[in-house]
Amino acid sequence: MNEAFENFPHILGEWLKGTGPDSDIVVSTRVRFARNVRGFPFTGRASDAQRSDVLKLCEDALKQVHLDRSVVTLELDKLPELKRDVLVERHLISRELASGEGPRGVTFGRGEMLSIMINEEDHLRLQWIKSGFDVDRAFHALCKVDRALEKTLPYATSDRYGYLTACPTNVGTGMRVSVMVHLPALTLKENIDQVFKAAQRMNHAVRGLYGEGTRAFGDMYQISNQTTLGRSEEQIVEAIKAIVPKILEFERQRRGQLYTEDRSFVEDKVLRSLALLRSARRLNVQEMMSHLSMLRLGVDLGIISDVPVRTLNELFILGQPSHLQESEGRVLPASERDTRRAELVRSRLAAGSN
């Protein structure tokens, strides 16, 4: 089981492959369900013994549903901090689960599309990630797992309020759809606030790359539904399918505008970023992400042709601090991380390497 984890920094999730519908803008689509086991307090109020019982019950139930032969299960309280942070950077677990306490775990498939957190804020957080804008497939894949689990695991539910969750913002369907989008043109043109406000009016939130309270590095944003009660799962899916294309259309229109009206401006930005990433000897995360963002834009506008989107998506993850340290096998001071990051980026972007 641990072998799969040893390979970790080298095999990246399916969802990073840069394919799927609207992959010029949409990196990934994620659907998650929050579930709790009947007969136990929610994680925040459970004793270590109760958390341990929940962990065991969930692990047993997961074994019974035969998810996939290549499933990896990790007990997080037995895992060093660095490895937990790698999982966070991978979007396989949340920051809360990484920094949490007591018995808790995660199960994920080899393709890293399915991930199941145990003893996060809720006993179970099931999520499915697909590359590109693909809500239907992510939703149906996750439903299958959930329907199999509900046969062996007694979920805490009520007729009135649906799935009962620790936080009142998740009650009902317990379902959150998050679409990770790359919006460099809207950011350059200073239209992002408009997007935020329009989304909010329709009960959807726009957040940074690593979820709630994080900044939008590299012009990456997550669009997700904010309400979970009073609407069916299908209605939540339909709502996000109505909102996201509008944002994509807006971004594409602004990209077109940049290219036709400010051609030298956008070419200059993209090619400077490429030159910088191919030459820099030290790069901090923010710098790397903002220049990768320009490259991604440049690929879409046809300014750059020798860099695949997958490479850019992967660098977004592999250049994160914990991934760098994990591949070095030790904790590195910030200055050394910047040197290693620059090396990694140079080698992956070297002309002819792809």
Next chain:
Amino acid sequence: MDCQCCNKKPARIRICDVEENNIGEQINVCPDCFNLIKRYMFDITKPLMTTPDVIREVQGLLTAGETSLATLPEPGGITPVGKEPVPVCPDCGMSLSEFRARGRFGCPRDYEVFAEHLDPLFERIHDVQPARHQGHLPEKTAGEEVVQRRQTVADLRKRLDAAVAEENYELAARLRDQIAELEAQPKAEERS
């Protein structure tokens, strides 16, 4: 400078709203008004508001007088004792005021215990009326036997401990066999 809330006492505290990296409007208030503002802001049953909006509400309460001020929760969201019955969950010990302060439920039963206070909260959070679940639900009996078996085993364990403590070894042996039998069941199902 006078307090921008009551316009009477000298202002000593400055409040500013921060949104992403921008600092919004800055407002100077006196310590008394600050306390009221804090109590209003941290009341989980109220919608999330900007400071200027909160100040308008507090000013309204100030003109309305003492009785309306008493309806505000204490700082930290704790409702004044005696003003309102405080339901407490028999399963996890969570009280309504603690739930309001934390913003998290303690266990599934809290949803029943606090039922009459939840609809307005849910209607606001989820922007929906009525606050009723519309989606999928598993069958009621799904997974039930797992829970029952677990509870039975837990009960038997307690009785076993008691039997051992009383040196009633005959009973202890019987209980031990029953536990072993119940715990073997899931494996038997797997084989079939």
